Amino acid sequence: MEQRILGRTGRPVSVIGLGTWQLGADWGDxxxxxxxxxxxxxxxxxxxxFDTADVYGDGLSERRIGSFLHERGIDDVVVATKAGRRMPQTPQIYSLDNLRAWTDRSRAHLRVQTLDLVQLHCPPTAVYGTDAVFDALDTLVEEGRIARYGVSVETxxxxxxxxxxPNVASVQLILNMMRLGPLAxxxxxxxxxxxxxxxRVPLASGLLSGRYDENTTFAANDHRTFNRDGSAFDVGETFSGVDFATGLEAVRRLAPLVPDGATMAQFALRWIIDQPGVSTVIPGARTPEQVRTNAAAADLAPLPAETVAAVEAVYRELIAPQLGDRW
Structure with a gap:
């Protein structure tokens, strides 16, 4: 698979990665x-x-990844975790002591001395402008607890x-055919x-897989059931903030653009890979077949300009009026 350098980490990563929220929680068991x-x-x-977080299953996702890599003796996978969402969100919790404790817990779960990449996990907006937080992260690098750090953002x-x-290595954000805001x-x-x-969220929580319709239901402990109104966390993380019915209509209009021999999900992933500046995209998966299908998107040819323009037209007509400038 094609590899690209992940920003200031200097590390090569596959253009298709793996998001592992599903391996911990909030997507059913x-x-x-x-x-x-x-x-x-x-x-x-x-x-x-592999992308994970300390809050996914309260560390379950991290532990599963750590066990897998350790038992297989694998050392050529870059693992990015996230920190900060296990406590009520105020800027004050992002202290050196807390960051040190959080990363030490993740190191134990992932069975490593040094974490490849730690990302602040969608912290309060004020944190991004707080020098002390980034000084603390620099300290963790100096101590050898983490190799590099980045952020996962909402806006x-x-x-x-x-x-x-100067020392932020990576930014994780939502970008898909229903969320074009970051492109400009x-x-x-x-x-x-x-x-x-x-x-992240490259398939708009599965909408862009093309497998859902008006009769689709999700488990009670699946965020696509309990977070449609944003009551648990930012609603932009669930179906990219798009109303479910509107998303279904957008997918129906996008479906004729899918290249011959490709799936809707592969088309959506290829569109992301084609965007200049993207290092890697991290679709989640619950089955090996989903993983293999997602990985095969890297083998598709770049999309022609007329297809890209048609995607943008669907976005402008259906999605942009609903999302506005929120994200």
């Missing part, structure tokens, strides 16, 4: 053997970037503030600064 099969399929398919303004900081300013700024871009 995933048994141990199912999680291991997903990780196996990802590695065998050329995936060399374009947060991304731009982070990109301007954020991605060019990241490229100019040498900051990596990690794309």
């Amino acid at each position: 995933v048994r141990e053997e199912e999680a291991r099969a997903v990780l196996e399929a990802a590695y065998e398919g050329g995936v060399r970037f 374009r303004a947060e991304a731009l503030t982070a990109i301007a900081r 300013e954020v991605l060019p700024a990241a490229r100019a600064a040498g900051v990596g871009i990690i794309v």
Whole structure:
């Protein structure tokens, strides 16, 4: 699989990575053997970037990744975790002592001395402008607890503030055919600064898989059931903030653009890979077949200009009026 350098980490990563929220929580239950099969399929398919967080299953996702890599003796996968969402969100919690404790916990879960990449996990907006937080992260680098650090953001303004900081290695954000906001300013700024871009929610919580319709239901403990109104966390993380019915209509209009021999999900992933400045995209998966299908998107040819224009037209007509400038 094609690899790209992940910004200021200097590390090569596969253009298709693996998001592992599903292996911890909030997407229904995933048994141990199912999680291991997903990780196996990802590695065998050329995936060399795993993204996790300390809050996914309260560390379950991290522990599953750590066990898999340790038991297989694998050392060529870059693992990015996130920190900060296990406590009520105020700027004050992002202290050196807390960051040290959080990263030490993740080091134990992932069975490593030094974490490859730690990302602030969508912290309060004020954190991005707080020098002491980034001084603390620099201290963790100096102590050898982490190799590099980045941020996971909700808004374009947060991304731009982070990109301007000299030691931020990467920015993780939502970008997909229903979330075009970062294209105009954020991605060019990241490229100019040498900051990596990690794309999450690439399939709009599964909408862009093309597998859902008006009769689709989700488990009670799946965020696509309990967070449609944003009552648990930022609603932009669920279906990219798009109303479910509107999202279904957008997918129906996008479906005729899918290249011959490709799936809707592969089309959506290829569109992201084609955006200048993107380092890696991290679709989640609950089954080995989903992993293999996602990885195969890297083999598709770049999309023609007329297809890209047609995607933008659907976005402008259906999605942009609903999202506005929120993200």
